[in-house]
Amino acid sequence: MALIRDLAVQFAEMLLVLALAPGLVGLVRKAKARLTRRRGASIIQPYRDLLRLIRKEVVLAENASWLFRVAPYVIFAATWVAAALVPTFATGLMFSWSADLIAIIALLASARFFLALAGMDVGTSFGGIGASREVMIASLAEPAMLMIVFTLALIVGSTQLATIAGFMNSAAVGLRVSLGLALFALIIVAIAENARIPVDNPATHLELTMVHEAMVLEYSGRHLAVIELAAALKLLLYVSLIACIFAPWGLAGPEAGLAAALIGVLTYVAKLAVGGVLLAVFETAIAKMRVFRVPQFIGAALMLGLLATLLRFFSGSL
Amino acid sequence: MSLVVVLACVGVLLVASVLGIGTARTRAGTPLVYGVSLAACTVALVAALGQLLSNAAAPALVLPLALPWLGAHFRIDALAAFFLVVVDLGGSAASLYALGYGTHESAPQRVLPFYPAFLAGMNLVVLADDAFTFLLCWEFMSLTSWALVMSHHRDADNRRAGYIYLVMASFGTFALMLAFGLLAGPTGGYAFEVMRTGQHGPLIAALVLTLVLLGAGSKAGLVPLHVWLPLAHPAAPSHVSALMSGVMTKVAVYGFIRIVLDLLGTPSWWSSMAVLTLAGITTVMGVLYALMQHDLKRLLAYHTVENIGIVFIGLGLALGFKAYAMPLAAALALTAALFHVFNHSLFKSLLFFGAGSVLTATGERDMERLGGLIHRMPLAAFAFLVGCAAISALPPLNGFVSEWLTFQAILLSPAVPQWGLKILVPGVGALLALSAALAAACFVKAYGVTFLGRPRTPVAEKATETDRFSLVAMFTLAALCLLAGILPGFVIDALAPVSQALIGSRVPVQASDPWLTIVPIAASRSSYDGLLVFVFIGLAGLTTAMAIHRFASHALRRSAAWDCGFPDPSPATQYTAASFAQPIRRVYGTLAFRARERVEMPPPGDARPAVLHVSLRDLVWDWFYAPVEGAVATAAGRLNQFQFLTIRKYLSLVFALLVILLLVLAIWL
Incomplete structure (x- = not known):
């Protein structure tokens, strides 16, 4: 019985993240539009876009290989598995032990690896520029993320996300300098990884500064739908990650009943909404950076993460 | 028993070497030599694996060879058995590959006699149980590999590579000789069992460590002793490159472990700091060098330097933990290092095989002249992709597991009471994380430029799929990469006797964990399940694909590339290896290589093209x-x-x- 319940929770989680991801993107777009005094499309517009895309035919470049056609599914699967391993509304996920936070980051790295390869597959200059910039950004964002993981792991004594969330929800955590640095670094990494302003602009198409959009330029139809959904899932994953580490309130415990789970879902949706609006405010307030200013921006995250880790090596209380 | 079998295999390899001299110019020479090598290595592999897994008492043997008062000591303990597995697995794969690849060799008489001898040399180094035999076999291994590097000696670059290799190899052997001299002491006990009992003061220990870092480190490719490696490894025929990069560097790691962790006694904190510092620099510099290359084989060779750095990070941590009597942490760090040794021997051989297949198919090593090979050689391209993903430490493949274990070992280091190490280890952790991300960038570049896109030259357009032997060898290694990635618990358990012997402790038994999860310390601390992650990714991907194909439109139309409305038919407009690396060159290269870019723009009215000059300093x-x-x-x-x-x-x-x-x-x- 317990097994069935655990499985149900795990599947509910997988479907929940999938169902909410385009909504989050819609919310961010809507909030940005309102902040710039536009009406903006409805929050459910991304769902409509996805539906429209899967109904359209695929226009495939002549020399696209099998990798180009398989990559969307690989990217999506890796991102989905990573998102499903983050505690969103409950910590007692059945398979949360199968991958710790380091593995979740590595799963996202797998998705990025295939995305960059797909960008290079057709052999256009835009695909190459996107891929080469993406790996440059990742080469800084990934170590910064690992430094954040180190900090958390040294505070909590575990790299398991559920254990970390449980610890952060307890009274033992206290106010720590290293956690503040880690939060700051994590926000920078999240912005960079999700190709948001000021690192990349998700709304442009004909601009030499684009990174993510340049890689997926040749995709169309159902392939593009899967890739867009994966990108939305990744945004949701990072917001959930920040929420579950730095705002773990309302998470249902391992043995919680239905009521606790419902509270968990509601608080989770509220946290997503707050995160989405904050992101929109931030993006509206800041300008896009030149691409070679980006390393300094993400380098700051790396340094903050390293500083936080060093603090932890020196003192148990900072 | 296993010792006799392995020694017999070595004998067979030496006979094959002699046969190679006689038959090299005949048609039967190539299949004969490589076939015999394959058989001998496979038998030795089975014997070594049996010895490692059975955990039986270490068989030893003294043969009346070499110095009359010393004899030649041979012994297979757990450490030697593990490295024999690495050597002979790499040897079998390379021999199998060479059954196909070797038929394209233009000068087989320069390869066939030395190839089995090289394999025999590597086996003998691991088997040796006294300093004299060890050095003799070490030098034999160096010289035979040198001969293979020089097999295409008409190329001036290869001659230079051979010269630098010879100088560095002699220097390394010299350093090791002095190290053994110090270990043997004035009484001159050259057998390892005598050395093991010796007591050494801190001065002697520091000198020995320095000399071993010079000797074994130069063979392994630690920065700044790596200079010969990216010249010599690519110069040899590809199956030999695979052996040199995938296996011979591991023999050097074996030499380091044997002397520093086994013979030298309890290490002290500064030995750990020295090794960690060098390893951290090696890791990042190796991958940055690799990113700047556009020669496929040289890129792979530079990348070996990075992986050696990762192995030495694990070894440095093991030394530090052992110095402060933290046996569990030391066992974990050592296991991580050895796991990475095993992994690297798999995927680096695989990648060199792939590079060799490309070389056979197109005659090109320069990535700037390749492209689009995924259409022409789909099977080799698939195997190469698996190798790229594995070496980039992507789950669920094997490279990720060993890096994950290294990270777990790093996270145990705040308990070390020494402040220098406390400051150093997080820095090394950051360097390791940096190199992991850069490695992915490096292999996106290698794969994307070589196999994806459009062919840049006619030879790339006319490439054909590689032969069957090569494909079998490549797919075997790719399968092993996946297996070691999804069932890492068995590998960790197989490594337990080694850490038991060297550290006196072991990582907890993994095979009994539910769902084949690996739990290096405790379940509440960290766990990883490659099998489940693999199954989940597979299921999620399949479900999505099925759902999409059920509900989405099936229409598909081939058309010209979109490219924002400006498609250019010339393949020269694609991103090249140099342009792909440009952002990374700007971010890291200005510091690491003093990279400078200068654009020579002709004045208005001048019809000359603008030229971009890039200068890198080593x-x-x-x-x-x-x-x-x-x-x-x-x-x-x-x-x-x-x-x-x-x-x-x-x-x-x-x-x-x-x-x-x-x-x-x-x-x-």
């Missing part, structure tokens, strides 16, 4: 090697005048020297 060469080279040249110039003296002057010189020596003796005594 600082390691400029700082460490150029001064030595200059000093040697100056000294040689000065001494040159002694070559043209009259006989009277020579006689007086000899007389003066004799007087000085007698004076020294008189004062000394």
